[in-house]
Amino acid sequence: xxxxxxxxxxxxxxxxxxxxxxxxxxxxxxxxxxxxxxxxxxxxxxxxxxxxxxxxxxxxxxxxxxxxxxxxxxxxxxxxxxxxxxxxxxxxxxxxxxxxxxxxxxxxxxxxxxxxxxxxxxxxxxxxxxxxxxxxxxxxxxxxxxxxxxxxxxxxxxxxxxxxxxxxxxxxxxxxxxxxxxxxxxxxxxxxxxxxxxxxxxxxxxxxxxxxxxxxxxxxxxxxxxxxxxxxxxxxxxxxxxxxxxxxxxxxxxxxxxxxx
Amino acid sequence: xxxxxxxxxxxxxxxxxxxxxxxxxxxxxxxxxxxxxxxxxxxxxxxxxxxxxxxxxxxxxxxxxxxxxxxxxxxxxxxxxxxxxxxxxxxxxxxxxxxxxxxxxxxxxxxxxxxxxxxxxxxxxxxxxxxxxxxxxxxxxxxxxxxxxxxxxxxxxxxxxxxxxxxxxxxxxxxxxxxxxxxxxxxxxxxxxxxxxxxxxxxxxxxxxxxxxxxxxxxxxxxxxxxxxxxxxxxxxxxxxxxxxxxxxxxxxxxxxxxxxxxxxxxxxxxxxxxxxxxxxxxxxxxxxxxxxxxxxxxxxxxxxxxxxxxxxxxxxxxxxxxxxxxxxxxxxxxxxxxxxxxxxxxxxxxxxxxxxxxxxxxxxxxxxxxxxxxxxxxxxxxxxxxxxxxxxxxxxxxxxxxxxxxxxxxxxxxxxxxxxxxxxxxxxxxxxxxxxxxxxxxxxxxxxxxxxxxxxxxxxxxxxxxxxxxxxxxxxxxxxxxxxxxxxxxxxxxxxxxxxxxxxxxxxxxxxxxxxxxxxxxxxxxxxxxxxxxxxxxxxxxxxxxxxxxxxxxxxxxxxxxxxxxxxxxxxxxxxxxxxxxxxxxxxxxxxxxxxxxxxxxxxxxxxxxxxxxxxxxxxxxxxxxxxxxxxxxxxxxxxxxxxxxxxxxxxxx
Numbered sequence: 001x002x003x004x005x006x007x008x009x010x011x012x013x014x015x016x017x018x019x020x021x022x023x024x025x026x027x028x029x030x031x032x033x034x035x036x037x038x039x040x041x042x043x044x045x046x047x048x049x050x051x052x053x054x055x056x057x058x059x060x061x062x063x064x065x066x067x068x069x070x071x072x073x074x075x076x077x078x079x080x081x082x083x084x085x086x087x088x089x090x091x092x093x094x095x096x097x098x099x100x101x102x103x104x105x106x107x108x109x110x111x112x113x114x115x116x117x118x119x120x121x122x123x124x125x126x127x128x129x130x131x132x133x134x135x136x137x138x139x140x141x142x143x144x145x146x147x148x149x150x151x152x153x154x155x156x157x158x159x160x161x162x163x164x165x166x167x168x169x170x171x172x173x174x175x176x177x178x179x180x181x182x183x184x185x186x187x188x189x190x191x192x193x194x195x196x197x198x199x200x201x202x203x204x205x206x207x208x209x210x211x212x213x214x215x216x217x218x219x220x221x222x223x224x225x226x227x228x229x230x231x232x233x234x235x236x237x238x239x240x241x242x243x244x245x246x247x248x249x250x251x252x253x254x255x256x257x258x259x260x261x
Numbered sequence: 262x263x264x265x266x267x268x269x270x271x272x273x274x275x276x277x278x279x280x281x282x283x284x285x286x287x288x289x290x291x292x293x294x295x296x297x298x299x300x301x302x303x304x305x306x307x308x309x310x311x312x313x314x315x316x317x318x319x320x321x322x323x324x325x326x327x328x329x330x331x332x333x334x335x336x337x338x339x340x341x342x343x344x345x346x347x348x349x350x351x352x353x354x355x356x357x358x359x360x361x362x363x364x365x366x367x368x369x370x371x372x373x374x375x376x377x378x379x380x381x382x383x384x385x386x387x388x389x390x391x392x393x394x395x396x397x398x399x400x401x402x403x404x405x406x407x408x409x410x411x412x413x414x415x416x417x418x419x420x421x422x423x424x425x426x427x428x429x430x431x432x433x434x435x436x437x438x439x440x441x442x443x444x445x446x447x448x449x450x451x452x453x454x455x456x457x458x459x460x461x462x463x464x465x466x467x468x469x470x471x472x473x474x475x476x477x478x479x480x481x482x483x484x485x486x487x488x489x490x491x492x493x494x495x496x497x498x499x500x501x502x503x504x505x506x507x508x509x510x511x512x513x514x515x516x517x518x519x520x521x522x523x524x525x526x527x528x529x530x531x532x533x534x535x536x537x538x539x540x541x542x543x544x545x546x547x548x549x550x551x552x553x554x555x556x557x558x559x560x561x562x563x564x565x566x567x568x569x570x571x572x573x574x575x576x577x578x579x580x581x582x583x584x585x586x587x588x589x590x591x592x593x594x595x596x597x598x599x600x601x602x603x604x605x606x607x608x609x610x611x612x613x614x615x616x617x618x619x620x621x622x623x624x625x626x627x628x629x630x631x632x633x634x635x636x637x638x639x640x641x642x643x644x645x646x647x648x649x650x651x652x653x654x655x656x657x658x659x660x661x662x663x664x665x666x667x668x669x670x671x672x673x674x675x676x677x678x679x680x681x682x683x684x685x686x687x688x689x690x691x692x693x694x695x696x697x698x699x700x701x702x703x704x705x706x707x708x709x710x711x712x713x714x715x716x717x718x719x720x721x722x723x724x725x726x727x728x729x730x731x732x733x734x735x736x737x738x739x740x741x742x743x744x745x746x747x748x749x750x751x752x753x754x755x756x757x758x759x760x761x762x763x764x765x766x767x768x769x770x771x772x773x774x775x776x777x778x779x780x781x782x783x784x785x786x787x788x789x790x791x792x793x794x795x796x797x798x799x800x801x802x803x804x805x806x807x808x809x810x811x812x813x814x815x816x817x818x819x820x821x822x823x824x825x826x827x828x829x830x831x832x833x834x835x836x837x838x839x840x841x842x843x844x845x846x847x848x849x850x851x852x853x854x855x856x857x858x859x860x861x862x863x864x865x866x867x868x869x870x871x872x873x874x875x876x877x878x879x880x881x882x883x884x885x886x887x888x889x890x891x892x893x894x895x896x897x898x899x900x901x902x903x904x905x906x907x908x909x910x911x912x913x914x915x916x
Binding site: 242 | 349350351471475478479480481482484518519520521522529551553555557558560562563565566567568569571573575599601603613688689690691692747748844845846
């Protein structure tokens with residue numbers, strides 16, 4: 001009788017477990033996607049969209065910071081206006097190179113180093129605000145006439161007190177690119193990508209490395225501090241703190257900055 | 262040519278081996294293999310020789326000789342007609358004699374597994390360390406398994422917890438940072454016993470290079486991963502009539518594909534089973550199983566582990582068998598399963614489904630030479646709802662001693678999965694894989710026939726099967742909702758689909774320690790078409806028509822302190838043609854036929870037994886240093902010869 005009771009007890013436990021574990025167990029070992037609190041001297045830019053550039057103006061941010069209005073600064077550090085990338089020509093062409101370049105990339109084979117130019121479509125010039133320091137589009141970065149040096153520092157707090165310490169460093173200016181700013185993936189299955197022809201800073205853009213293959217691409221962040229020297233001689237220090245949104249979207253940029261540096 | 266190179270040495274080896282007449286008959290092949298008790302075909306214990314349902318067994322001895330880490334590793338070595346290739350994102354896809362993962366039921370001790378990726382279970386979960394043997398029933402001949410079993414059942418039978426103390430530790434290392442560590446321990450008494458198994462594996466990424474102008478996608482980096490696998494089984498026998506088994510398990514896998522966001526896979530499982538005898542002729546088996554399979558992305562920078570997928574299955578099963586005086590057996594049972602699916606790529610994110618089945622089977626021994634098993638099964642799925650009654654029948658005829666002929670028919674039924682109905686996956690902005698809530702269930706007719714002859718040291722089995730699947734579920738041609746939209750790949754019901762298979766296996770075992778096996782499989786998988794007869798590009802590569810697996814080994818004890826087992830394994834896969842869309846954006850341009858080349862791989866293994874407790878294993882994998890010209894998705898993952906060294910110590914035998 002005792003043994004039969006044991007069997008019944010075991011079956012009762014089984015039924016109880018069925019009722020309590022329908023949606024799974026141990027959900028506490030996982031994290032919920034959450035926005036992390038904005039740190040001091042930190043920007044958050046949702047640059048996940050393929051079709052827009054976002055402009056950052058360090059002078060404006062410094063001016064707001066000088067007022068001591070922390071709410072206004074927090075808003076300015078997290079709110080950026082999208083500037084759509086033109087895909088057609090609506091006015092007279094500015095030059096013979098501005099436009100959309102269609103490249104074949106060996107995305108399903110040997111990788112991005114194997115490519116071929118297939119087409120060029122002139123477009124309007126990229127719109128931009130009156131004042132800006134850098135612009136970001138996914139893993140691409142442009143400077144407003146600046147040049148960039150990658151340091152070996154992994155924290156802005158560890159940098160020398162002023163940018164003068166990097167006076168003798170070799171800064172790399174923006175350069176023309178017609179294969180880096182990927183805009184149109186609608187022909188991806190033919191391995192054709194529409195790319196914007198535009199100046200980009202390849203040193204600063206290396207803060208996110210995108211490897212293809214594999215597909216989907218593999219992203220890797222570079223946490224080094226970069227020094228940007230602008231045409232007026234001012235400097236900024238920037239560091240990519242994160243490039244992934246809490247929900248996992250790539251190119252959601254959290255940027256530490258110090259300006260002027 | 263590669264086939265000839267594979268077959269010739271194997272055939273020559275078998276021909277040169279001693280004939281049966283030279284051998285003493287006392288230790289025949291039947292002593293080793295055919296007395297194996299199998300349960301998968303009928304859910305009641307039957308000897309492999311007498312079961313009416315043709316069952317293939319991979320014995321514990323085969324598993325030990327293969328030194329396999331997981332199920333993929335094992336089946337690749339020992340079974341022809343089974344191929345593992347890459348699916349998207351380097352997930353492993355199995356083609357099992359023309360059937361994909363959605364049509365092949367992989368079970369552990371009769372229990373289905375939660376979770377899938379690209380329709381396949383996580384093969385890394387299926388650690389071979391604690392496996393007693395594996396039973397395989399091809400096509401729907403397996404009378405009592407429903408949805409997902411049209412292509413067959415692979416049932417992994419784990420070892421029973423021993424009543425005596427036993428402990429083993431083992432390790433193996435190889436190229437590309439391959440590491441495997443294992444631990445097993447068991448102890449018990451008259452009424453109870455428990456067995457714990459743990460394993461850890463790791464492998465690094467490595468690059469491979471292909472030639473110029475590949476005709477299809479190639480892989481440039483083989484991605485490594487790391488796993489942990491822990492399980493425990495405790496058996497309690499409150500009386501001679503009752504046996505209760507509790508199992509628990511934890512599995513963890515983390516990929517090395519993307520360093521900042523490694524993908525994580527976890528499984529939590531537990532079960533409680535009561536088996537007992539009722540009266541002198543009845544047996545009852547009641548089983549509750551919980552299995553939860555999760556996928557998450559670990560954001561290393563933010564230290565966030567975000568879960569994007571969870572499949573939770575709660576199953577309750579009851580089976581009653583009654584044995585009549587004449588030895589005939591009536592089995593009746595029912596299963597209930599609650600299926601919970603959370604998937605961030607699923608429309609609505611969360612779906613639930615209840616399923617229920619009931620079945621009855623009669624195993625009728627008509628004469629000593631003739632036995633038949635007939636079964637009826639009723640399945641019901643709440644999402645729809647859909648239901649179906651399916652009959653199955655199998656027959657064994659033994660015209661004379663040693664010879665068995667088996668014939669079977671099974672009607673198959675597969676309800677569309679929650680993923681196939683509600684998926685909405687934007688694949689990095691390239692295309693959208695789209696579920697279809699209007700999908701009809703697959704219905705299939707499966708016929709199989711086999712003949713088996715056993716004589717002293719030899720066994721030969723020849724079989725064939727023919728499967729016809731109506732309303733097969735697969736992805737259709739891409740379409741656009743608007744001209745500037747990305748293409749959508751919808752799940753649809755395809756045209757009737759046919760798979761025909763033939764296989765033959767010759768086994769031999771001699772008294773002097775030699776044993777050999779040669780298996781051949783032919784699979785004719787008709788490429789899918791839509792209802793209008795248009796060719797489609799299947800999401801998976803089709804089965805290769807011809808495959809051969811060969812094995813020979815020699816066991817010899819040199820002295821009380823040293824024994825040697827030296828074995829050679831080879832397998833050959835023929836080339837295969839696949840239809841692929843000429844242009845995914847304009848399917849009116851039709852399909853191209855893409856050819857994937859044949860290949861053959863060989864492996865040599867030497868197991869040195871030092872005393873009773875220690876085994877040192879040296880394996881030379883890919884002994885001819887084969888490297889594919891192109892690392893297509895179905896190319897072998899080798900980049901040349903790999904030497905692996907393993908050590909196993911039975912701690913209880915040290916003292």
